[in-house]
Structure formats: structure tokens, C-alpha cells
Amino acid sequence: MDGKKKKFTAAISINECKGCERCIRACPKKLLRLEDKLNSHGYRYVLYSGEGCVGCGSCFYACPEPGAITVIEEIEEGS
Amino acid sequence: MTKKILFGKPKGFFDVYDRRPGIKDSTHYCPGCGHGILHKLIAEAVVDLGMQDDTIFICPVGCSVFGYYYFDMASISVPHGRAPAVATGLVRANPDCHVISYQGDGDLGAIGFNEFIQAANRGENIAVFFVNNGVYGMTGGQLAPTTLPGQKTLTSPYGRSVETEGYPLKVSEMVAALDSPVYVERVALTSPKNIRAGRQALRKALTYMKEKKGFSMVEFLVGCPVNLKKSTKDTDEWIENSVIPYFPLKCFKDIAAERKPKQSAVGIYDKLKVKNSLLETEKIHPFDESKVPVPAIEGELRIKCAGFGGQGILSLGMLIAEAGHLQNLKASWLPSYGPEMRGGTANCSVVLSRESIGSPIVKESDVLIAMNQPSIDRFSADLSGEGLLIYDSVNIKFDNPLKRKAYAIDASLIAKDTIGDVRCANSVMLGAFCEIVAAIGEKSFINSIYNNFQGKEKVIEMNLRAFEEGRKSARKLMQS
Structure with missing residues (x-):
């Protein structure tokens, strides 16, 4: 694609997450999971598996916290 | 490598929530609360539509009473149910402002129903976002006007009886029957597909308000997992399987294209007249007070x-x-x-x-x-x-x-x-x-x-x- 390769990431702000699991169900690729540890406010929080995000934004809109999820596009200069 | 934020915290929110005392990086809402989803859609749309600096957000009584801690726009707290009445005053005195009346089912459907229906009937140029979760959230889950038949709440422990409590109030259907409102739609904030439809409806209502087309209302079916005593998954399933059959998702009315933009009222709303009359009362003090x-x-x-x-x-x-x-x-x-x-x-x-x-x-x-x-x-x-x-x-x-x-x-x-x-x-x-x-x-x-x-x-x-x-x-x- 024009020498550029698109890569997407879901960045989780751990202390803003309340572990409601809405994003886990919203993700079409099932790439989010609930961590066993607790964040600083005492909630279990969500982690991104690290691979495969398509950048659809479903998790962002499903999440009730304003800044808990950020979907980022990483544009790499391909070979 | 460059990074681009595709979806991130909307600029319509404050960076830090200056709540006192308490946590400043996340909202006060319970995990999975529908308010948060709707807040995000509003904060995003208001910025995207270029309305942030002249939008007034009315915080109702209910869980969303703390809206002013989160939204980076003009906010005002009003008595229970009176949001459409205050919105009327705000929009008539400031015809160029956009007023969002954010109300829950207790606020709009019970104590404030008259204010709401009269404002709708007058066709005030405001957008009402009606959050319907079927219970009284802030007070701990009592029966609301929109509680389903048979639904158990704190005050209907055997389920809502239609014999004694009547049937759920179908607000969208009622307000759509009036002539004045230009846009009435019911959406649900559950699945990604439904949330996107809700996002479109919300933007439509804000756009009509910006074009001064008159009264719009969007009803949002949302979950209150804590008071329903369900996980977010079960809450959403319950909304899809039980609530939506009773409260169908539908655009009940969309006649904005037929309506001309509203003119602001003359007379007592004439700013110059008001200003002049104020100056006159200042003149009457005959004393030079400093002496x-x-x-x-x-x-x-x-x-x-x-x-x-x-x-x-x-x-x-x-x-x-x-x-x-x-x-x-x-x-x-x-x-x-x-x-x-x-x-x-x-x-x-x-x-x-x-x-x-x-x-x-x-x-x-x-x-x-x-x-x-x-x-x-x-x-x-x-x-x-x-x-x-x-x-x-x-x-x-x-x-x-x-x-x-x-x-x-x-x-x-x-x-x-x-x-x-x-x-x-x-x-x-x-x-x-x-x-x-x-x-x-x-x-x-x-x-x-x-x-x-x-x-x-x-x-x-x-x-x-x-x-x-x-x-x-x-x-x-x-x-x-």
C-alpha cells in the first residue's frame, strides 16, 4: 500500500479502567482480556494482546470511561 | 514511524476532573455505566460540530449530576426535573447558544414530565438526551416510570404490577405525537452497531439544534448494571431481549427538512431594552455616595x-x-x-x-x-x-x-x-x-x-x- 504498512494498537490507561468488560465483548477480533491484577483504584483492568488490532474503534465507543482506551495508528515506512 | 490517534479521549472533556475530594483521573460512574458511553458521544460530537464554546450542558439530578466535572463546556446544575424549563430561559435569553438538556427517566419521566412535554410542545430550540435505564440509579434502584412489567426493583420486589403501577411510560412515542418537535428517535447503547446508530442520532439532534430547527429528543436505552444486579453482558442481553421489544428502536419523527429556522422572540428578550432599563434604575440614586x-x-x-x-x-x-x-x-x-x-x-x-x-x-x-x-x-x-x-x-x-x-x-x-x-x-x-x-x-x-x-x-x-x-x-x- 504505497510503500506504507498500517498497524493499529489499543492503548489502555490502566488506572482509568474499571474492568466492566464492555470493550472485551465489543472487540470483533477478541484481542482484549481482563488482567488478574488490580489497578490503583482496586479494579481489575483490561489488557491488549499486542497483535491484530484493525482500528475499528468499537472498544473505544463501548468504553464508558472517557480516556481509558485510545486507538492508535502506527504508520511505518515499509520496504 | 508516526503515531496517529484514531480514537482517543474527546477534547470535550477536561484533562483532569477536579472533583473534591476524590479520584481525579476517572469518572464517578460505576463500572459499565451507560452514562459514560453517552458522555463520550456528546463530548466528541460537540467538538466535531464546532459547538464547544457556545454549548450549555444542563446537569440534571441523578447520577449525571456531576457532569460539570467532566465536560469542558458551560454547565449548569438545575433542580430535579426542571432542565427543560431552565433550558427555555437559557436559549431564549441567548438565542445563539446551544442547550443540551440531559435527563434520566426519573428526572424526565416522573418529576419533570410536565416541564419536558411543555418545552417540547413549545418547540424550544434545545436537544434533550433522555437516558432510559429502567430504574432510579442514584437512589439505589427503585421503580421508575420506565421500569418493565414484572421487573423487580427495590420498590417492586415482586416485579412491577401493571394493575397497581401501570405500564411503562413510552416517552418517545408520546412526544412524537406532538406537532412541534422536529426529531425524535430511540436508540440503545449496547452493541457496537447500536452505539454507532446512537452516535448518528445524537449528532443529528445537535445539528438540528445548531440550525435552529427546534426541539429534538433522543432516547437512549442504557444499562445500569449495578442496580440491575447483572454483569454488563447480562445487562446488554436483557436490554436486547426484554427492553427493546417493549421500547422499539426507531426514528419516530424527522421533519427538520420541512421546518424553517426558528426566529428568536422579540420584546422582553430585546437585550438593548433590558440594558437601558437597568441603566435607568442606576441613575436614580441622588447622592454622591462617596461623600x-x-x-x-x-x-x-x-x-x-x-x-x-x-x-x-x-x-x-x-x-x-x-x-x-x-x-x-x-x-x-x-x-x-x-x-x-x-x-x-x-x-x-x-x-x-x-x-x-x-x-x-x-x-x-x-x-x-x-x-x-x-x-x-x-x-x-x-x-x-x-x-x-x-x-x-x-x-x-x-x-x-x-x-x-x-x-x-x-x-x-x-x-x-x-x-x-x-x-x-x-x-x-x-x-x-x-x-x-x-x-x-x-x-x-x-x-x-x-x-x-x-x-x-x-x-x-x-x-x-x-x-x-x-x-x-x-x-x-x-x-x-
Whole structure:
């Protein structure tokens, strides 16, 4: 694609997450999971598996916290 | 490698939530709350549509009462259910502002239903976002107007009975039946697909408001997992399987294309007129206040005026307060009266002070002006030890059990016989107050009368005569 390769990431702000699991169900690729540890406010929080995000934004809109999820596009200069 | 944020915290939110005391990086909402989803859609849309600087967000009573901690836009908190009434005032006084009335099912469907339906029927240019979660969230999950038949809540432990509690209120259907509203839609914030549809509906309502097309409402079916005692998964399934069959997702009305933009109302909303009328009241103070000496009052002078409604008790207090103000004192005036327009009891508290006044309430008074029997019975015991009592001896029998300094003025008689109008009795008392208390010069009282009865020459003349008579009879009493 024009020498550029698109890569997407879901960045989780751990202390803003309340572990409601809405994003886990919203993700079409099932790439989010609930961590066993607790964040600083005492909630279990969500982690991104690290691979495969398509950048659809479903998790962002499903999440009730304003800044808990950020979907980022990483544009790499391909070979 | 460059990074681009595709979906991130909308600029419509503050960076830090300055809640006191508490957590400043996340909202106060419970995990999985539908409010958060809707807040995000609003914050995003308002910025995208370029409305952030002239949108006023109305925080209702309910869980979303703290909206002003999160939204970086003008916010106002209003009494329970009154959001559409306040929105009407806001949008009429500021026709170029966009007013979002954010309301829950208790706020809109129960206590505030009349305000809502009347604003809709007037077609006010506002957007109402109705959050329907089927329970009272903030108070712990009681039955709401939109609770489903058979649904168990705190106050319907055996399930909602349609025999005793009726059927759920179908707000969208009702408001769509009116002629004025331009846009009514019901959406659900559950699956990604539904949330996206809700996002479109919300943007449509905001766009119509921006185009001044009139009243829009979007009803959002959202989950309250904590009060439903369900996980977010079960909550969403319950909404999809039980709530949506009863409250179908649908655009009930969309006639904005047929409507012309609303014109702002003329008349009392004319800003220039209002401004001019305000300037006129400023002009009437005849004194150059910086040159008037402050009278000899130490600390506060606390005055209580009491009598029947219609005797001019509140005016009397106002005249004293204004006279004090004209002498560079700080003044407060606090009325208290019964529901009757005439014949009930009325009293007012006036505080005059050199310093800023802490409380306008007078419990222990330095001066009591009583114009009927119930007043003296009720308030004479509250006089301070050095306190003065001035009373209308025509209406009152008083034997002064606590031996306070008391002055009996025949105010009603003087007003009736000498002045020719019993309604001037309050000005007779004002004259007596002027002479007996001797803290404020008579010129200030006279100016205060001029200001209060502005433009009514006859009334001013009568009250000035009554004031002089009051001073005369007070002087006579003090000499004897």
C-alpha cells in the first residue's frame, strides 16, 4: 500500500479502567482480556494482546470511561 | 514511524476532573455505566460540530449530576426535573447558544414530565438526551416510570404490577405525537452497531439544534448494571431481549427538512431594552455616595419588621435598608411571608452594618417594628436586652412584661385621619424609626421614599407627609 504498512494498537490507561468488560465483548477480533491484577483504584483492568488490532474503534465507543482506551495508528515506512 | 490517534479521549472533556475530594483521573460512574458511553458521544460530537464554546450542558439530578466535572463546556446544575424549563430561559435569553438538556427517566419521566412535554410542545430550540435505564440509579434502584412489567426493583420486589403501577411510560412515542418537535428517535447503547446508530442520532439532534430547527429528543436505552444486579453482558442481553421489544428502536419523527429556522422572540428578550432599563434604575440614586458620611453604628443593627400582609411591612423594611445603603452602610433585606396575597402575616429582617453582612437572618433583634398583635406576641421575646420596640398602638395591646424600651405610635390612626389613607401607616412607622433610632439621617429616608415610589407623585407626597407625622409623634413621646 504505497510503500506504507498500517498497524493499529489499543492503548489502555490502566488506572482509568474499571474492568466492566464492555470493550472485551465489543472487540470483533477478541484481542482484549481482563488482567488478574488490580489497578490503583482496586479494579481489575483490561489488557491488549499486542497483535491484530484493525482500528475499528468499537472498544473505544463501548468504553464508558472517557480516556481509558485510545486507538492508535502506527504508520511505518515499509520496504 | 508516526503515531496517529484514531480514537482517543474527546477534547470535550477536561484533562483532569477536579472533583473534591476524590479520584481525579476517572469518572464517578460505576463500572459499565451507560452514562459514560453517552458522555463520550456528546463530548466528541460537540467538538466535531464546532459547538464547544457556545454549548450549555444542563446537569440534571441523578447520577449525571456531576457532569460539570467532566465536560469542558458551560454547565449548569438545575433542580430535579426542571432542565427543560431552565433550558427555555437559557436559549431564549441567548438565542445563539446551544442547550443540551440531559435527563434520566426519573428526572424526565416522573418529576419533570410536565416541564419536558411543555418545552417540547413549545418547540424550544434545545436537544434533550433522555437516558432510559429502567430504574432510579442514584437512589439505589427503585421503580421508575420506565421500569418493565414484572421487573423487580427495590420498590417492586415482586416485579412491577401493571394493575397497581401501570405500564411503562413510552416517552418517545408520546412526544412524537406532538406537532412541534422536529426529531425524535430511540436508540440503545449496547452493541457496537447500536452505539454507532446512537452516535448518528445524537449528532443529528445537535445539528438540528445548531440550525435552529427546534426541539429534538433522543432516547437512549442504557444499562445500569449495578442496580440491575447483572454483569454488563447480562445487562446488554436483557436490554436486547426484554427492553427493546417493549421500547422499539426507531426514528419516530424527522421533519427538520420541512421546518424553517426558528426566529428568536422579540420584546422582553430585546437585550438593548433590558440594558437601558437597568441603566435607568442606576441613575436614580441622588447622592454622591462617596461623600455621604457613614452613620454612627457599631457592629450590626438588626431590625425586624412584622405585621399583616398588605400593611406594607416588606416595603417598610426595604425603605430602611435602602436608606442605610444610601448612607454607605451595607444592607440586607430578607422577606418572609405566608402564601396569602392579602391578610396573611408578613415579616422581614433588615441588617445594617459597616462591615459585610454574614447572615441576613435576624434571630435576636435590636429594633422590632410591630404592626399587629400576632407580631408582637411572636417577636417581642427575641428583642435584645437593649432592644427598642416600636409598635402601632391602634392594633396592639402590649403590657411590656420584659420591660423593654417601647414606643407606642398611633400609626394607623395618624395615617387614616391626618394623611387620609391607612396604607401610609408604614411610613408613619418609618418616621418614628428615623427619630427614635437616630442612626440614619432623614434625608436618606426621604430619598429612599422617592426611589421606591418612583414616578408616583401623589404617593410620594402622601408618604412624605406620613413620614413627617411619624417623626413628630416620636419626638413627642421621647420628650415626655
